Amino acid sequence: MTPIFHLALARDWEAAQRAGTYTVSTRGRSLAEVGFIHASRADQWTGVRDRFYADVTEPMVLLRIDPALLDVPVVEEPPGPGASETFPHIYGPLPVRAVVRAIPLDRAAAAPPGPPEPSALLPDVPAAPGRPDAPRESFSRVYFREMFVNVTLLCVVLAVGLLGALAGHAVSDEGGVGIGGLAGVVVGIGAAVLLFRRRHGGRRA
Incomplete structure (x- = not known):
């Protein structure tokens, strides 16, 4: 309201x-x-x-x-x-x-x-419970938290891509690594996008 x-x-x-x-x-x-x-x-x-x-x-x-x-x-x-x-x-x-x-x-x-x-x-940042005059969260803290989240999502993409490459190599020595790695990267990107949207969508709610 x-x-x-x-x-x-x-x-x-x-x-x-x-x-x-x-x-x-x-x-x-x-x-x-x-x-x-x-x-x-x-x-x-x-x-x-x-x-x-x-x-x-x-x-x-x-x-x-x-x-x-x-x-x-x-x-x-x-x-x-x-x-x-x-x-x-x-x-x-x-x-x-x-x-x-x-x-x-x-x-x-x-x-x-x-x-x-x-x-x-008049920033739209709620005060801490019982502390209506509590200061807002600092910019540097927000910045580094968001950087950490983005790096974590990138690591998820790389990890899923590596798993895909290993799975492709186990299935076929010829071209399996490339195909598996590419498939893993696609799946990892999809997972990262889903996590990103859920996180920021929850904030808007």
């Missing part, structure tokens, strides 16, 4: 992690007072920050929320009478487990107004 976002003071988020739920509606107001928690879509939160949190000097975090993990309704509503734009409102406590990422805004709060690149600030 499309994520929604909530701007929070870092101390309020820390308290919520200890309690298990977050119950601040907006700056200076609680869920009990308002009846819902204010949230935003990806293209809205910067405007909310600039309008209502521009003078905040203490640390803040941007909570990225997965609506599928909520057990309370999320309703799209205008923020007030006469407003045409709607915002997502969370009608109940926000469970900490529904926050898939908490992004520190110490530096972003001082940035010039305007929506940042979503891929730069």
